[in-house]
Amino acid sequence: MLRRPRMTLPTEERGMSSRPLTMTIALLRKVASFARTLREVFYGATGYEFERQAARLRGDLENLFLFMLVGDTIGVPILPPYYALRLVPYVLPVLPLWQRRILRERHPLESEEFDLHGV
Numbered sequence: 483m484l485r486r487p488r489m490t491l492p493t494e495e496r497g498m499s500s501r502p503l504t505m506t507i508a509l510l511r512k513v514a515s516f517a518r519t520l521r522e523v524f525y526g527a528t529g530y531e532f533e534r535q536a537a538r539l540r541g542d543l544e545n546l547f548l549f550m551l552v553g554d555t556i557g558v559p560i561l562p563p564y565y566a567l568r569l570v571p572y573v574l575p576v577l578p579l580w581q582r583r584i585l586r587e588r589h590p591l592e593s594e595e596f597d598l599h600g601v
Contacts, residue, residue: 544580545583548576551566551570552580554566555581556585
Protein backbone atom coordinates (compact mmCIF):
# COMPACT_ATOMS: atom_id res chain seq x y z
CA MET A 483 0.00 0.00 0.00
CA LEU A 484 1.39 3.36 -1.03
CA ARG A 485 1.38 6.19 1.44
CA ARG A 486 1.10 9.78 0.44
CA PRO A 487 3.91 11.95 1.74
CA ARG A 488 2.96 14.19 4.66
CA MET A 489 2.48 17.80 3.63
CA THR A 490 4.66 20.11 5.68
CA LEU A 491 4.43 23.81 6.10
CA PRO A 492 7.43 25.91 5.08
CA THR A 493 8.01 26.82 8.72
CA GLU A 494 8.16 23.16 9.75
CA GLU A 495 10.79 22.36 7.14
CA ARG A 496 13.15 24.94 8.65
CA GLY A 497 12.49 23.74 12.16
CA MET A 498 10.53 26.87 13.08
CA SER A 499 7.31 26.80 15.04
CA SER A 500 3.92 27.61 13.51
CA ARG A 501 3.56 30.71 15.69
CA PRO A 502 4.40 33.21 12.90
CA LEU A 503 1.78 31.52 10.74
CA THR A 504 -0.94 31.93 13.38
CA MET A 505 0.09 35.56 13.88
CA THR A 506 -0.24 36.11 10.12
CA ILE A 507 -3.70 34.55 10.09
CA ALA A 508 -4.77 36.73 13.03
CA LEU A 509 -3.43 39.82 11.26
CA LEU A 510 -5.34 38.90 8.08
CA ARG A 511 -8.54 38.51 10.08
CA LYS A 512 -8.06 41.93 11.66
CA VAL A 513 -7.42 43.52 8.27
CA ALA A 514 -10.53 41.84 6.85
CA SER A 515 -12.57 43.05 9.82
CA PHE A 516 -11.26 46.59 9.38
CA ALA A 517 -12.04 46.50 5.63
CA ARG A 518 -15.60 45.30 6.35
CA THR A 519 -16.09 48.09 8.90
CA LEU A 520 -14.73 50.68 6.47
CA ARG A 521 -17.03 49.38 3.73
CA GLU A 522 -20.05 49.65 6.04
CA VAL A 523 -19.12 53.20 7.05
CA PHE A 524 -18.83 54.29 3.41
CA TYR A 525 -22.13 52.59 2.60
CA GLY A 526 -23.82 54.38 5.49
CA ALA A 527 -22.38 57.71 4.39
CA THR A 528 -23.31 57.34 0.72
CA GLY A 529 -25.95 54.73 -0.09
CA TYR A 530 -28.07 54.07 2.97
CA GLU A 531 -30.33 57.10 2.52
CA PHE A 532 -30.99 56.16 -1.12
CA GLU A 533 -31.92 52.62 -0.10
CA ARG A 534 -34.31 53.85 2.58
CA GLN A 535 -35.93 56.28 0.13
CA ALA A 536 -36.39 53.50 -2.46
CA ALA A 537 -37.93 51.21 0.17
CA ARG A 538 -40.27 53.99 1.30
CA LEU A 539 -41.38 54.69 -2.28
CA ARG A 540 -41.95 50.99 -2.91
CA GLY A 541 -44.09 50.78 0.23
CA ASP A 542 -46.12 53.81 -0.82
CA LEU A 543 -46.79 52.33 -4.27
CA GLU A 544 -47.74 48.99 -2.75
CA ASN A 545 -50.13 50.75 -0.36
CA LEU A 546 -51.73 52.63 -3.23
CA PHE A 547 -52.10 49.47 -5.34
CA LEU A 548 -53.66 47.48 -2.50
CA PHE A 549 -55.87 50.42 -1.57
CA MET A 550 -57.27 50.49 -5.11
CA LEU A 551 -57.82 46.72 -5.12
CA VAL A 552 -59.21 45.98 -1.69
CA GLY A 553 -60.02 49.41 -0.30
CA ASP A 554 -63.57 48.22 0.33
CA THR A 555 -62.26 46.06 3.22
CA ILE A 556 -61.60 49.28 5.13
CA GLY A 557 -64.69 51.03 3.76
CA VAL A 558 -63.50 52.80 0.59
CA PRO A 559 -64.78 51.14 -2.62
CA ILE A 560 -62.73 52.37 -5.58
CA LEU A 561 -62.45 49.58 -8.15
CA PRO A 562 -65.48 47.58 -9.36
CA PRO A 563 -65.69 44.36 -7.31
CA TYR A 564 -65.41 42.04 -10.32
CA TYR A 565 -61.85 43.13 -11.17
CA ALA A 566 -60.81 43.24 -7.54
CA LEU A 567 -62.11 39.69 -6.94
CA ARG A 568 -60.00 38.36 -9.79
CA LEU A 569 -56.85 39.63 -8.05
CA VAL A 570 -57.77 38.52 -4.51
CA PRO A 571 -55.78 35.22 -4.66
CA TYR A 572 -52.61 37.26 -5.23
CA VAL A 573 -53.41 39.84 -2.57
CA LEU A 574 -54.76 37.54 0.15
CA PRO A 575 -51.36 36.68 1.78
CA VAL A 576 -50.42 40.34 2.34
CA LEU A 577 -53.90 41.67 3.15
CA PRO A 578 -53.73 41.41 7.00
CA LEU A 579 -50.30 43.07 7.07
CA TRP A 580 -51.51 45.83 4.77
CA GLN A 581 -54.61 46.50 6.89
CA ARG A 582 -52.50 46.72 10.04
CA ARG A 583 -50.02 49.07 8.33
CA ILE A 584 -52.75 51.34 6.93
CA LEU A 585 -54.95 51.52 10.01
CA ARG A 586 -52.22 52.04 12.62
CA GLU A 587 -52.09 55.28 14.55
CA ARG A 588 -49.46 57.74 13.36
CA HIS A 589 -47.78 60.72 14.91
CA PRO A 590 -48.39 64.00 13.01
CA LEU A 591 -44.65 64.72 12.67
CA GLU A 592 -43.76 61.22 11.47
CA SER A 593 -43.59 61.94 7.74
CA GLU A 594 -40.38 62.80 5.92
CA GLU A 595 -41.28 66.44 5.34
CA PHE A 596 -40.30 67.12 8.95
CA ASP A 597 -36.89 65.45 8.80
CA LEU A 598 -33.86 67.69 9.27
CA HIS A 599 -31.74 66.85 6.22
CA GLY A 600 -28.19 68.07 6.51
CA VAL A 601 -28.75 69.95 9.76
